[in-house]
Amino acid sequence: MRWAVPEAEFVDPGTLGCQGCGGALSMRLVLKEVGDDAIAVLPACCWSIIDGPWPTHALRIPVFHTAFETAAVVAAGIKAAKRRQGRDTTVIAWAGDGGTFDIGLQALSGAAERNEDILYVCYDNEAYMNTGIQRSSATPRGTWTTTTPDENPEPRIKKDIMGIIAAHRIPYAATATAAYPEDLARKVRTAMEARGGMRFLHILAACPPGWKVAADQAIEVMRRAVRSRVFPLYEVRDGRHYTITYRPEPVLPIEEYLGLQGRFAPFGADPALVAAARREVDDRWAWLEEQHERSLQPATT
């Protein structure tokens, strides 16, 4: 079988990523489809480090580092200038979950509402990892972080960033993960074809130190997130048309996702947390199936 992912590499070896870093792998896969006529905007996040210290850096495209909450709008500014120079360079805003769900949400919403012609990628490792594993609004209920210790784990469900993005009715949004590289590559391709407006990719990215998994389990844990339906793979066109792109069969019991990771230790101590997580996952999947079904119907308007 031929692997439907381009062989070209745009990330040089020797990044400062930790072993098994899902964020580093995601960048490598995304750039394979984007190519080299691109500019990356990196707000404060692990990727501020991963690209390497001056005077060297790992990406084979220009990188502009910026403040934590500004990825989307700095990308929009760069795109505006490039367009005036007659260039259709792809400008990628590449931010973590903190820079997307939390502090960068305002600028992201502004850019999405204006339908800026940028590719926004959120690599979601479900906490502030750069600063040493503090909760974000992407941290799932019941998770240990250094600001939600075992005795008082994260009390709230993960923020529905895809719902927020869909509400902006941008041309294309999708979830993906490096454990399913061909699905990811196809979504980047689709995003590239939807140029002209805002594209958003929500990529789940394992963080071995933050999730307390062995580095060699990073891909396995991302795969289990999909197989247990904790992280469904789907696309949303124009904020309205949903397509589930992968249906795990059989569905993996959620315990097999949770059990692999030390950050979910509070679940072991509280069976009610597991039941609640299972319910949330089932509800979300049922809702997605409804959206998928609805999207297959001919338009009524």
Add this chain to the structure above:
Amino acid sequence: MPERLLLTGNHAAAYGAMLSRAEVISAYPITPQTMIVELLSELTASGKLDATFITVESEHSAMAACVGASAAGARTYTATSGQGLALMHEMLHWAVGARLPVVLTNVSRAMAPGWSIWADQTDILSQRDVGWMMLFAESVQEAQDFIIWSYRVAEQVHLPAMVGMDAFILSHTAEPLIVHDQSAVDAYLPKFEPIYALDPEDPRAYGGLVNRDHYFELRYKIFEAMDRAGELLVAAGEEFGEVLGRRYAPLEGYLLDDAEYVIVSAGALTSNVRQAVRDARARGIKVGLLRLVAFRPFPVAAMRRILAGRRKVAVLDRNMGPGHSGIFAAEVRSALFGSSSAPEVFDYVVGLGGRDVRVETILEVLDDLITRDDPEMALFVGVKGLPIGPIRKEAEVLR
């Protein structure tokens, strides 16, 4: 041919951005700056100005958009005021560290709370140490021209610049404005040619990790560039006179030749100082005016030279730095420190939150200056129920 129009300071600023051929503009409305945003939107929509206008959701994003566009090689402009400038603060630093010659107009307004939209320069002076060049306009003409002058120097030293103008007193006051001939401005201000710009053909990383081996030198280079900006401002101000007919300089003196007393002022209230100086001269008082046009880089040497040997100096501060003094006075005192013939500097805090500073107010300040012996740290002018003087502990003044 230059055009002669009757315009407000705000509209003149928009014309300044247009004449400078700003390519990417991003701004967010705030009273009393809003007219700048509105006119620039009209000028771009009508095609009179060939620019891309990004209507962002905040001032933080306005500066961020300018930072991005500038890094990609575009000439960028924004305008704000008070709360907006404060919100931009983090990205103001970014423009400096990334060495991007963004130019902005700040219509100086009082900081909240309580809400006040009136003139007060504490907003812009709070950005003193960020590394932006700072100019203070006194007239509608300067609100336009200083933008052009700023770009000229900013793009040579790769540092951003802000032009201050006072809320309402300048922003909303109409005066005759000479709108320069575009080709003359083009001759004065060539196209922005950055040393580096984001380009996939040259895939560099900008602004990433630097360790303790390099950060210090990067800051040193910023300091050095600001130092160079001092000389370049003088040269570019003279060239402005040659090409566009109006000569500008970091300091402007008025009736200084034989002056024993000097009043130092910046911004629109200086026009009233001019009148007060004329009135006092008519009464035989040897007083002159020294206007601070450039605040960053601070014209230290010229100020020392001009103020040496004077009897007394009054600095008018429409701002304050609690725990110390007015901000201009602190700067003037520091510039004069160690000079053997330096006069004593009296700091008069006036007109906070848009309280009127009339010609009579300045004449009262002058009388006080002549008779007062102890300069104290700061002297407040016009606080209800109090004579001109230092703060009175525990005195109730709110009535």
